[in-house]
Amino acid sequence: MMAFIAFSLRRAWEGFRGNGLMSAAATATMVLMLVLLSGLIILLTGLDSTLKSVEDEVQVVAYLRDSSTQSEISSLQTSLRNMPQVTLVGYVSKDQAYNDFVTRHPDQVDVIKSLPNNPMPASLRINLRDPNDYVDVASYLKNNPDVERVLNIKQTVDQMVTVINVLRAGGVGILLVVGLIVLFIIVNTIRLAVVSRADEIEIMRLVGASDAFIRWPFVFEGAIVGLLGAVITIGLLFPITALLSPYLNVLPVEAGLTVGQNVALIVLGSGVGIGVLGSYLSVRSYLHR
Amino acid sequence: MTSRVVVAMQGVTKSYPNGRVALRGVDLVIPEGDFVFLVGPSGAGKSTVIKLLIRDELPTKGAVLLDGRDLGKLKRRDVPKIRRKIGIVFQDFKLLPTKSVRDNVAFALEVIGTPRREITPAVDRALRVVGLTGQADQLPSQLSGGEQQRTAIARALVHNPRLFIADEPTGNLDPLISWEIIQLLLRINEMGVTVLMATHNAEVVTAVRKRVVALEDGRIVRDQVAAAYEREA
Numbered sequence: 001m002m003a004f005i006a007f008s009l010r011r012a013w014e015g016f017r018g019n020g021l022m023s024a025a026a027t028a029t030m031v032l033m034l035v036l037l038s039g040l041i042i043l044l045t046g047l048d049s050t051l052k053s054v055e056d057e058v059q060v061v062a063y064l065r066d067s068s069t070q071s072e073i074s075s076l077q078t079s080l081r082n083m084p085q086v087t088l089v090g091y092v093s094k095d096q097a098y099n100d101f102v103t104r105h106p107d108q109v110d111v112i113k114s115l116p117n118n119p120m121p122a123s124l125r126i127n128l129r130d131p132n133d134y135v136d137v138a139s140y141l142k143n144n145p146d147v148e149r150v151l152n153i154k155q156t157v158d159q160m161v162t163v164i165n166v167l168r169a170g171g172v173g174i175l176l177v178v179g180l181i182v183l184f185i186i187v188n189t190i191r192l193a194v195v196s197r198a199d200e201i202e203i204m205r206l207v208g209a210s211d212a213f214i215r216w217p218f219v220f221e222g223a224i225v226g227l228l229g230a231v232i233t234i235g236l237l238f239p240i241t242a243l244l245s246p247y248l249n250v251l252p253v254e255a256g257l258t259v260g261q262n263v264a265l266i267v268l269g270s271g272v273g274i275g276v277l278g279s280y281l282s283v284r285s286y287l288h289r
Numbered sequence: 290m291t292s293r294v295v296v297a298m299q300g301v302t303k304s305y306p307n308g309r310v311a312l313r314g315v316d317l318v319i320p321e322g323d324f325v326f327l328v329g330p331s332g333a334g335k336s337t338v339i340k341l342l343i344r345d346e347l348p349t350k351g352a353v354l355l356d357g358r359d360l361g362k363l364k365r366r367d368v369p370k371i372r373r374k375i376g377i378v379f380q381d382f383k384l385l386p387t388k389s390v391r392d393n394v395a396f397a398l399e400v401i402g403t404p405r406r407e408i409t410p411a412v413d414r415a416l417r418v419v420g421l422t423g424q425a426d427q428l429p430s431q432l433s434g435g436e437q438q439r440t441a442i443a444r445a446l447v448h449n450p451r452l453f454i455a456d457e458p459t460g461n462l463d464p465l466i467s468w469e470i471i472q473l474l475l476r477i478n479e480m481g482v483t484v485l486m487a488t489h490n491a492e493v494v495t496a497v498r499k500r501v502v503a504l505e506d507g508r509i510v511r512d513q514v515a516a517a518y519e520r521e522a
Contacts, residue, residue, distance in 0.1 A: 208372030209400035
């Protein structure tokens with residue numbers, strides 16, 4: 001078994017080196033396709049985190065009655081925190097709301113100061129796990145006796161959710177189509193490389209090489225093409241993203257190392273995976289006849 | 290062991306999917322150690338006989354036995370094993386252009402999983418038989434046609450086959466070189482290997498006086514020992 005693997009690896013390396021032009025063509029195709037794929041993935045990751053940060057902005061704002069006591073308010077806060085849809089509950093007191101108003105509208109300070117007492121209500125600001133839960137949480141609050149009024153932004157939230165869903169689905173769709181194109185092109189290039197060595201395969205068949213001895217060197221060779229293509233792609237990707245990141249920073253995204261690592265893993269996995277798959281399929285058509 | 294049968298074809302008919310009938314009820318027995326010329330015009334069925342023997346094709350009717358095994362009943366994974374009982378050379382040599390003579394011959398053993406320590410002596414022996422020891426490190430492109438065919442013969446011989454098939458081995462060679470190749474095949478036969486040679490080379494066949502099996506339109510029309518290329522009066 002070890003001898004067989006050693007043989008296959010040696011033959012794969014010989015095959016890769018001995019057919020320089022074909023190997024170079026296959027590797028170059030692999031690199032171009034992987035750059036395309038990973039560029040798309042980086043863009044879509046950016047889009048996705050942008051959408052997520054937009055979603056996180058969605059807050060249910062509930063104005064509290066002035067008559068509510070401190071203990072009533074904190075028990076309401078606790079029950080909200082126990083709701084699975086809720087991630088964060090913030091409390092804005094009457095004084096804080098007053099100060100906020102003064103900072104935000106300095107030209108109307110005279111108006112508010114002329115009033116006998118603070119007209120601003122205290123409020124709870126609830127962040128949601130998913131904007132779709134807006135209605136649930138809002139209606140829960142509306143039925144609570146301590147809540148004076150819930151700010152109604154249902155329509156805005158609905159529109160936003162629709163736009164976000166369309167963007168997400170579009171991204172996944174484009175990724176699928178591009179992924180299929182990439183798969184198709186790489187598999188075909190590898191097929192060409194295998195076809196150019198039909199003689200070698202025929203000789204192997206004639207002298208009684210078993211299918212495994214014919215197949216595995218080619219599969220390993222596909223893995224070499226994939227590995228090399230992936231490494232070159234990753235090598236190209238880091239300077240490219242470094243170059244582009246100042247322009248991408250307008251997006252509220254951490255397009256830094258974590259994204260880079262994930263993309264590197266995806267590039268490596270799909271490079272080797274497609275290389276292996278392409279070789280396997282290409283050789284198969286020679287074995288089954 | 291008394292002379293065993295290497296090849297037995299019993300009532301073999303072969304028709305291809307396009308409707309062409311290549312062989313019609315062929316019976317052929319080749320005992321161990323025989324030297325057989327397979328002759329006949331193009332399209333008579335010579336290539337089909339060879340394809341059936343290496344199990345590249347299966348008979349439509351009848352049975353093909355190689356070394357006692359019915360090729361029609363062979364499991365797919367046993368096909369490579371039966372091919373190892375055969376050595377085959379072609380008109381166009383089928384050498385790998387990027388490999389040296391030695392590596393071309395060794396290739397046949399490497400790809401069937403022969404341990405490396407057994408490969409070198411076997412390759413040396415095969416190269417000695419065909420007289421190419423001195424050219425072992427040259428590439429096929431540096432060799433003459435005759436030397437290329439001898440390389441192919443060494444490759445077909447290196448795994449000690451039971452049956453040696455030569456499909457028009459002299460088709461691309463001039464008469465003098467053709468004679469060298471025939472002499473080589475006769476010597477291989479004397480070493481105990483059964484040889485089946487398909488050819489158009491009337492001169493050679495007639496001069497050598499070996500068994501001749503003549504095909505015409507998919508039928509064996511003559512099977513004669515110590516015979517000539519054409520039917521003699």
